[in-house]
Amino acid sequence: MPDPVPNSLPNSLPRTLRQVGARDRALVARSASLPASPADALLRTLSRSANKGRLWWTVAAALATRKGAPRRGALRGLAAVAGASVAANLIAKPLFPRRRPAAELVPEPRRLVKRPTSSSFPSGHAASAAAFVTSVAMEAPSLGLALAPAGAAVSYSRMHTGVHWPSDIGAGMLIGVAAALATRHWWPLHPDTPARTAHRAHAPVMRDGEDMLAVVNPGSGDAANDPTDQVRYAWPKATLLYPDPGSDIRTQLETEIRRADGRVRALGVAGGDGTVAAVASVAADYDLPLALIPAGTLNHFARDVGVRAMRDADAATEAGSAVGIDLGEVEVSGAGATSRRWFVNTASLGGYPEMVRLREKIQQRHPKWPAAVIALIRTLRRARPLRVQLEGKPMTLWMIFVGNGTYAPRGFGPSRRPALDTGLLDVRFLRADLPYSRARFVLAVLTNTLTTSHVYRQVDLPSLDVELLDGNRRLATDGEVGPLGRRFRFHSRPSALTIYRLPDR
CATH class of the missing domain: 2.60.200.40 (Tumour Suppressor Smad4)
Incomplete structure (x- = not known):
């Protein structure tokens, strides 16, 4: 049985680290003794898919299509993967050179066609997996729990395919978790709750959007998702106004308000922050309450206000529930x-x-x-x-x-x-x-x-x-x-x- 730690390692390594070799060999032998099954091909494919973090980039792209915590988790996860990769591959591997397990330790059908040649300690795949899953869990615990089996499978696949010792994987996972936690130093977590305001405000109950003038901007956010259907569902009796590219939204709104001759009791808007800001300025000037449906890319204002989707806006207008908030001028x-x-x-x-x-x-x-x-x-x-x-x-x-x-x-x-x-x-x-x-x-x-x-x-x-x-x-x-x-x-x-x-x- 080859020694997993080359003779070039310093003799001053702690005794507990030298003892890891026996445990590593025993665990690898136990994994190698598992009977052949379809899981062998699956784990081999999963291990290759995680090369250079490609698997986690794909998952992040899917999560980024969902606003709020999933998107934040994806961005935090990619930042943590980058940090974990640097720590594991560029710092730890050169400092702690270790020979990888011999190929013959695992059955041939499990082996990777192209075996890595870098130091075995620590596992970069395990570091990236732990970094991404931990980061997503910090923003969206349920999503992190759902991704945990995939992260564990990627980490175990490195031992199953015979390219890492168990201690390599354990060290990599610790590095990944540390990298995820380190992102909080630059990007603190915050509760996914609306911003506070102590100012309650009076606003009329808007049954089905009657007497409401609503601006709908199909060009906000994803051009393929026109928010018109959402507005029609929430406020079927509202008068809809679409921005004219050749005119200012404020001018359009003011013209319609004057034409209505006092029959407009509230303004609505479905669009991004730029559209919302234009409509909000008219609402403030004419002392009209504003209802909004977030339909932009980031929707910072809607997130702070606490309106995350059409159902929130619909419920608030039906209840006549409103608050007073500050504006910048x-x-x-x-x-x-x-x-x-x-x-x-x-x-x-x-x-x-x-x-x-x-x-x-x-x-x-x-x-x-x-x-x-x-x-x-x-x-x-x-x-x-x-x-x-x-x-x-x-x-x-x-x-x-x-x-x-x-x-x-x-x-x-x-x-x-x-x-x-x-x-x-x-x-x-x-x-x-x-x-x-x-x-x-x-x-x-x-x-x-x-x-x-x-x-x-x-x-x-x-x-x-x-x-x-x-x-x-x-x-x-x-x-x-x-x-x-x-x-x-x-x-x-x-x-x-x-x-x-x-x-x-």
């Missing part, structure tokens, strides 16, 4: 004109507006997500700093982020709001007047130390005044490119919007 001055915009999520100056414009151009030839990645890379390479007066103080910045309400987490990647009635703006900016500011920013993101970084700042303010010193720039609000301006006055407007939502459970 910005006055844009420049080129001799002043305009005002509401925003439900975020506004920004700097590279983001340019990225949105470039993404829309690239999207004419490529799908939305690849277009967004290409646009982001190009924008970061071409970014130029902003010389501004920030609350009267001269500064040079790479970008300014303004959130409607206080966002979490406090570091990089603000993604949710614990509350919708803070009366504050979440202001974040990246300084460009310090040496190597972009490199220091990236380093702080990787080490999760942004809250103590000198190049990145986050403050909560009821208002913010920004004046550009180098001409006009475009503002982006809720992912849509806005007007050119030189001076931008941001304000939080407490309880400016009444929105239908079921009471907190």
Whole structure:
């Protein structure tokens, strides 16, 4: 029987690690003695399918088609697989070289045609499997439980096919679990619950959407899923309005409201955050309650409000249940004109507006997500700093982020709001007047130390005044490119919007 640990390993290895060899040999022998069965071919195929994480990329693609926890689990899982692969294959294997089990230890029909030649310790396949399954379970426990048998089968297949010792697999699984838990350092878990608001609001009961004017945007999210059927099911008596590409949604809505001469008692919207923001601005201006059906790609606003699907919107309008939430407002001055915009999520100056414009151009030839990645890379390479007066103080910045309400987490990647009635703006900016500011920013993101970084700042303010010193720039609000301006006055407007939502459970 060949020794699983080559003589080149240091003699100073702990005694407990040297004893693993006997247990490994016994377990491999027991596995090899199992009678032949159809499971042999299945495990061999499963083992090959997990090469380079292909199996988990496929599962992640399937999970990503479902919004909410499944999609977050898929993204967290891929991040954990990447970390586990680096730790197992690039760090642990060179540090702990170990000979793989001899091929003759297992029956020939079970053996892989192409045996790996890298160190046996630890198992990269087991690390990736444990990383992905654990990550999904952190976001969606039921899905993680459903994937656990697949992860266990992939891990066991490495011993069944004779390319790993059991201790390799155990160590790989520990690395995978650690990688999944480590993602919480940069991407904290949060309860999948609506944001809080203490402001109850009066809104009329809307039986079948009677006296409701609803905007339906078939171009939001997946172009193949037209939300018209959902709107018709929830509000069969509502008047539907489709965005005219040659006209502004606000103008269309205001024209229809005036034409109805007081008969519109509520507005509805089925679309993404950009469409929702436009309709919400009209609802706030005309003091009308808003009902929404999430039909976009990310639906950040609907998620924070607590409306996850059509049934939530239908139930809330039928019950006349609503809350008051804050809106962000910005006055844009420049080129001799002043305009005002509401925003439900975020506004920004700097590279983001340019990225949105470039993404829309690239999207004419490529799908939305690849277009967004290409646009982001190009924008970061071409970014130029902003010389501004920030609350009267001269500064040079790479970008300014303004959130409607206080966002979490406090570091990089603000993604949710614990509350919708803070009366504050979440202001974040990246300084460009310090040496190597972009490199220091990236380093702080990787080490999760942004809250103590000198190049990145986050403050909560009821208002913010920004004046550009180098001409006009475009503002982006809720992912849509806005007007050119030189001076931008941001304000939080407490309880400016009444929105239908079921009471907190």
